[in-house]
Amino acid sequence: MKKILTIQDFSCVGKCSLTVAIPIISAFGIETCALPTALLSTHTQFKHWTFANLCEQINPITTAWKNESITFDGICTGYLGGVDLIESVKDIIKGFVKKDGIVMIDPAMGDNGKLYTGFDTEYVKATKTLCALADVITPNITEAAFMLEEDYKEEYDYDYLLNLCKQLHNNGARDVVLTGVRKTETQVGVFCLLGGSEVYEYYTKREPKDFHGTGDIYSSAVYGGLMNGKTLPEAVSFACDYTKHCIAVTLAEPDHSVYGVNFEQCTSDITEFIK
Numbered sequence: 001m002k003k004i005l006t007i008q009d010f011s012c013v014g015k016c017s018l019t020v021a022i023p024i025i026s027a028f029g030i031e032t033c034a035l036p037t038a039l040l041s042t043h044t045q046f047k048h049w050t051f052a053n054l055c056e057q058i059n060p061i062t063t064a065w066k067n068e069s070i071t072f073d074g075i076c077t078g079y080l081g082g083v084d085l086i087e088s089v090k091d092i093i094k095g096f097v098k099k100d101g102i103v104m105i106d107p108a109m110g111d112n113g114k115l116y117t118g119f120d121t122e123y124v125k126a127t128k129t130l131c132a133l134a135d136v137i138t139p140n141i142t143e144a145a146f147m148l149e150e151d152y153k154e155e156y157d158y159d160y161l162l163n164l165c166k167q168l169h170n171n172g173a174r175d176v177v178l179t180g181v182r183k184t185e186t187q188v189g190v191f192c193l194l195g196g197s198e199v200y201e202y203y204t205k206r207e208p209k210d211f212h213g214t215g216d217i218y219s220s221a222v223y224g225g226l227m228n229g230k231t232l233p234e235a236v237s238f239a240c241d242y243t244k245h246c247i248a249v250t251l252a253e254p255d256h257s258v259y260g261v262n263f264e265q266c267t268s269d270i271t272e273f274i275k
């Protein structure tokens, strides 16, 4: 059985980060170890929330892991929550991944042209250096544009997307998966650059509503696929279908939550995919 480490915040309520990564990656039949970087009452899209940075716990934890000779078949990261945490994560990537392990970084720090509350230019710069260590990165267009100091565009063409991907590949990541790309008014999906040369695109019908946490659901599904030996095109296209299904199931529920999607009700999609 493969064993991976996911490093992200723990938001108690709101279905994002670790509370989606652990169940989703586990559903792929992978032991999912978790290192929380921060503890929040909810994610930061709620009105009232608390935030505790757990950076001072990281050194004692990783020292204990070293003493136990613990290593991982791969590491994936998401929202981290502080520049100090990003620096620690870089050390963990260098010290705990087995040879040929897959490192996937989701530079979760913004959406719709804006950074999330609490993040600034320094955080963006640090995230860019973290992305340089990855095999695969999964930024949305906001995150890519911030890291590259490019204009954020709501409407774009193939060349704009390819240019973002090429620059992020030149920054160090082998494969770049741009998420939340709107092909047309009714289609959303991903634009990928594999190994700096091969473009792969996949789009599904866009559901009529956006939800928080779907980026984390998406990246967890991609990572689970990759750790199951799926190719990047297979993993990213399954993750698009899965995320779309999670949103559709949520919208079908009359009094659905507005803070997260019912990913728990679509687990059989994963079972089918890895059969």
Ligand code: PXL
Pocket: 009, 011, 016, 017, 040, 042, 043, 044, 045, 079, 108, 116, 212, 213, 214, 215, 216
């Ligand atoms: O899903 C991204 C995310 C993760 N973690 C926290 C967040 C957000 C988005 O707002 O606030 C704490």
